Amino acid sequence: MRVRLLVGLLLLGCIVSLAAAEEAGWLDAGRQLAQAGKPAASAPAAKIETIQKQEAEGPAKKCPFSFSIDYTLISDYIFRGVNLSEYQREGREKLNHQLNVGAEIDLGNYGTVGGYVWFEWFIAQQNLTPAYGRDIQEIDYAVYYRYVFEDPGLTAELGWLAYTLPPIGRDQHTDYELYLKVSYDDKKLFGTKENILNPYAAYYQNIDLGACASWWEFGISHDFAMADCGLAGCPVMRHVTLTPSIVYGVQHRLFGEIDPTLGNKTTSAVNVLFGLEIAYDLGTALGLPEEYGELTVSGLLFYSQALDHALVNDEFFGGMKISYGW
Numbered sequence: 001m002r003v004r005l006l007v008g009l010l011l012l013g014c015i016v017s018l019a020a021a022e023e024a025g026w027l028d029a030g031r032q033l034a035q036a037g038k039p040a041a042s043a044p045a046a047k048i049e050t051i052q053k054q055e056a057e058g059p060a061k062k063c064p065f066s067f068s069i070d071y072t073l074i075s076d077y078i079f080r081g082v083n084l085s086e087y088q089r090e091g092r093e094k095l096n097h098q099l100n101v102g103a104e105i106d107l108g109n110y111g112t113v114g115g116y117v118w119f120e121w122f123i124a125q126q127n128l129t130p131a132y133g134r135d136i137q138e139i140d141y142a143v144y145y146r147y148v149f150e151d152p153g154l155t156a157e158l159g160w161l162a163y164t165l166p167p168i169g170r171d172q173h174t175d176y177e178l179y180l181k182v183s184y185d186d187k188k189l190f191g192t193k194e195n196i197l198n199p200y201a202a203y204y205q206n207i208d209l210g211a212c213a214s215w216w217e218f219g220i221s222h223d224f225a226m227a228d229c230g231l232a233g234c235p236v237m238r239h240v241t242l243t244p245s246i247v248y249g250v251q252h253r254l255f256g257e258i259d260p261t262l263g264n265k266t267t268s269a270v271n272v273l274f275g276l277e278i279a280y281d282l283g284t285a286l287g288l289p290e291e292y293g294e295l296t297v298s299g300l301l302f303y304s305q306a307l308d309h310a311l312v313n314d315e316f317f318g319g320m321k322i323s324y325g326w
Contacts, residue, residue, distance in 0.1 A: 064106040067326045068116075072098040074319030077120055077137070078304055080215060080249055081271035081312035084137070087127045094124035096137075096319075111147035118142075129167035139164045153185035161204070176208040197222060206254065213254040221245035221275075239285045245275040255311055269307040276301045277321075293326035 075093040077085040085096050102116030120138040122128070128137075144159030161177040183200035190196050197220040204215040224242040231237040249270045282288075283295035297320070304315040 062106075064108075066104045066106070068100075068102045068324065070100050070321055070323035072096075072100075072300070072319060072321045074098065074300065074317060076315060076317035077122065078273075078302070078315050078317060080251070080254075081273075081304055081306060081315075083313070083315055085122045085124075085128075087124070094122065097121040097123070111145060113143075113145050115141070115143040125167065132167040134166065136166055139166065153188045155183045155185070157181040157183075172209065174208070175206065175210075177204045177206050179204040194223070210254055212252075213256075214252045215254055216250040216252070217247055219245060219247040236280075239281040241279045241281070243275075243277040243279065245273075245277070247273040247275070249273065251311075268311070271307055271312055272305045274303045274305065293324055296323045297321070298323065 074096050076083055077096045077098075085094065098121070099119045100116055101118075102114060104112055104114035106112050118138075118140040119136065121135045122137045123135060125132065125135045125137055141162040141164075142159055144157050146155060146157040148155045157180070159179050159181075161179060163175045163177075165173055165175075179202060181200060181202040183198065186196050186199060187194065199220050200218070202217050202219075206213040206215075221243055224244075226234070226237040226240045226242070249272070250267065251270050252267045277298050277300055279296050279298040281294070282297050283293070286295075288295060299318070299320055301318040302316070304312070304317075306312045306314050
């Protein structure tokens with residue numbers, strides 16, 4: 001609890017500092033200094049000529065490559081309802097450090113291909129696996145293909161996942177899954193400018209340790225941009241977005257196939273994960289140009305409610321995340 005309180009106070013301090021800087025005019029002054037070095041057109045004719053040239057050449061081509069990286073500091077590593085960073089007599093929560101690095105290539109009318117590498121470090125890994133001499137707990141690799149079906153408003157993503165567990169040897173060191181995720185653009189259903197529920201369904205099929213095992217999840221979420229909620233004039237809140245989410249998880253022979261000690265139930269609802277992300281658009285607040293990417297700082301809060309207490313427990317956890325995307 002002290003760790004969660006400290007993380008929350010640090011995040012709150014950053015936001016309050018930015019608010020004070022903006023109210024004092026420091027951020028505006030920085031933007032004015034940045035603009036001061038840019039040459040201006042000598043005459044209106046120069047602007048007209050530039051516009052005509054751009055219209056003749058057409059819109060600038062968007063770079064097909066994108067890159068993202070995010071770092072998460074969180075109190076527990078919960079995966080599909082299971083706490084993978086808990087040991088007996090842990091006492092005060094030991095922190096988990098998670099890093100995700102991803103890249104995508106936009107193929108235009110042919111969809112998008114991408115991939116990522118995800119790392120998980122647990123500061124008290126020695127207490128879970130005493131014979132293992134390092135803190136890194138897991139490294140995951142993924143590649144995927146995504147395609148948008150415009151008319152029905154569906155987006156399909158087909159991918160391959162590899163889970164590697166350095167502390168564990170032999171067959172359980174690596175596991176593989178294929179997955180299909182379908183999300184629905186519900187703007188057309190509700191007749192709104194923005195999505196309302198962002199519904200999705202995902203199916204993960206194990207192809208290694210649990211050849212007959214699978215995981216299903218169904219989720220919804222909604223972004224509440226404070227600038228669109230009457231706070232566009234507020235120095236801090238206009239850059240904040242609240243995103244509550246709910247994810248419902250179901251397993252089919254997953255726990256029994258991979259680890260018989262977790263039970264042998266064929267199919268069961270495992271958990272409902274309630275989440276809240278409070279994101280602050282730091283890039284916009286600092287005047288970062290769009291061509292330089294997006295920078296966001298977020299506070300995270302989750303509650304995993306167990307639906308099958310024979311498999312998992314109720315878990316309450318949280319942390320913070322720093323994200324950059326270009």
